[in-house]
Amino acid sequence: MVLDRLLFLLSLWLGFVGATQAALSEPIPPSKDPWYTAPPGFENAEPGTVFRVRPAPGNLTSVIGNCSASYNILYRTTDSHFKPTWAVTTLLVPKLGPESLAQQKYQQSALLSFQVPYDSPDVDASPSNAMYDASDFFSNYYGAALGEGIFVSVPDYEGPLAAFTAGLISGYATLDSIRAILSLGLGFNTIDTPSVALWGYSGGAFATEWASELAVQYAPELVAGPVIGAVMGAPLPNITSCMRDVNGGPKSGLVVNILLGLTGQYPDVRKHLVSKLNDDGQYNKAGFLAAEGFTISEALSTFSGNINKYFQKGTDILSDPKITALINREGVLGYHGTPRWPMFIYQAISDEVTPIAATDAVVERYCSVGADVHFERNTLGSHDEEAGNSYDAAFQWLLDIFSGQRDTKGCVIKDVTRDVTGDVTRDVTREL
Template sequence: MTPLTVEVTSSTGSDHLLPSKDPWYTAPADFEASIPGTVLRIRTVPGQPTVFSNAAAAYHILYRTTGSRYQPTWAVTSLVIPKKPCVHSGYNALLSYQMAYNTPTIDRGPSYRIFEPPLPNNYGIPPGHQQFDIMLDRGWFVTIPDFEGPRAAFGASVQAGHATLDGIRAVLSLAGHPDIPLPSSADKFKYAMWGYSGGSIASEKAAELQVQYAPELARGFVGAALGGLVSNVGSLYTVTNKTPYMGNLVLILLGVMNEYPEVDTYLRSRLKTEGPQNATAFLKGRDMDSFQAFQTYAGQDIFEYFVGGEADLEACQALRKIKMVEWMLGYHGAPEVPLFVYKAIEDELTPIADTDAHMEHYKRFNVSVLYERNTVGGHISEIVNGQDRAIKWLASVFDSSYDKEGGIKTRDVTVDIYKPPIP
């Protein structure tokens, strides 16, 4: 079956079921035999994209991808069609946007959440719906992958990178489909990626892996914007432990446990059975996203959940490998596409020093990077402070006006437009 013969099914009614309760979120039998990027199912989004004023239509696409252990798996991406597609020099723009959905449960993935009304939060974090509408207003086709896969492997960056690249492959393979308003040929697309925070991990890892995993994408791949870049996930266990943001540390371990059975078995065996920070309290995080985990685990010491404390995590050989292979960006090679990296110097969740070192590493390989360090704000405010700069940069790579000369260009900027919510 070719992508052009995969039937687009129409979702009946307006019910949007949680993925764990929705039988559509399953792969067909023998899907493992297909190649990465193969489209396995397509449907219109239940209820259609009523939350986006600039969307003409939206589709869920289930496709074959590859996990962190290089096993066949699948993922879902949401393709949103703009009302007025733009064309630059004969090309349409396709943006793969990786959301920071940060969760070890499939029920909080973007294919469900972005088509629901935005949820309020107490942290001043914009929900992203307005951001999507801005992209669509520019005439960009937007694809938003559930890059953690069916096991919700938060913290497994190789899985995330593969799923991001295969989501782009899947959309490109549908060009010319009679029931989906896409260009007639994949050759008519230029494509780029964008991600902030947790989404920056998936986007950066995809840029690393593209050279070896999806070399054919080089033809139309024009760049990646990486905001609040988490260059070293492992350092979060020092920086954010015992802070209001400690909950992410629990979710990352739970996500890695979903992808690596040996880590799951080991960490469960080391969780305390008594006291307030015990196995039951830790495993409750399996149904949370960052907002919930921030509230539940604020100020706690992650190592107090384990019988041997921090030494238990250090003793796990599989975790030591994960710290390099999954959590240290740059491990799998140097991207060949231009990058726009933006981050607040006083980022309180992920140290600027990690990203400075990351960019120094890429300097050795002459990677083309515009690296902007904002002198004001922190991790949350840079979501807003960096948004317009990222969109402007993406527009420049789509219309070929960006100067793609190699090397790292670093500059400090002062952009302060974020308005914190009024309590």
């Protein structure tokens, strides 16, 4: 009767939270869907407070494997100016019942917060809208976790302004999405505290890592209680290093999306950025700003070569003092608090998007202050390939911590050789 209880609780929330609508036959982009608004007076609520709940529109349960139900949840969070704002997360429910893995393995008390690398300054690219695409690579991640009986939360952590690579709101919105899910208890065992883990790759690892650093001050109850670990694949510890690495190559569009995402919460810096763009010519202001409505795929296919050609006299915009100051505030990790839960970090040594040296540096910093880190550096593969090459290792680490089988103490750094077959040769192990 667990499913009946789940539906009963949901009906209570649908009536209590208000401003909720009947399930839609098809999803509406967030920019056009009135559901994506906070109620009057939301600013007075505590972070993590739930304002709206609805069954996710359309056919999401048929797109994502092993999913018995899905819900959109709108909740209070905090922006990068430390002011109240809101965000949305999508809760995916595994198959329930007394014979289900969710019950038999975890007593329905395991939750994975998965941060998707949506990498876009367009709110309509948010996961709650984009995850309906059956070709989405990361839907395999959700399906695998659900198949193990784990609930999955997928937050739109960039917030309502789609502030891509704004670390503060990304971390806050991730943490508050966990608070929101736990406060609902939809389908969870409410007697025992649920166990929660985080996972993200690339831009999603950026949000996961910010959440891990900010949690000690912002959400200490999560540190002391339910969160048991975090997995980060190819994180972006330094946004400047990332942009300099990709600028001029096939992933130059990432620079455009980062600059627009970073300045989304900072009108003065956005105005300054726009003032530096060319008014006319082939590489002009209109072409650059078109990326405000681009997904990451669209940005990568549109922009190539050095992005500085869009700026007057070929200005190195990444050296601009106002841009640099904003990046230092929002895009550099290792300085906002020591993560207090165990971490599994993995990255290809030859990663062309986020330099391995930047990840090495932040891992060494964590280790020097007593964090529990397991870091695997893969001698094979690119940034994109590593998402598949180390998937099995990352997922197994998660399963181990959920089952209490992982010794997570201390700092271990390993060079591994791993390809898509999952074969591993361990080359070097350093325990710090």
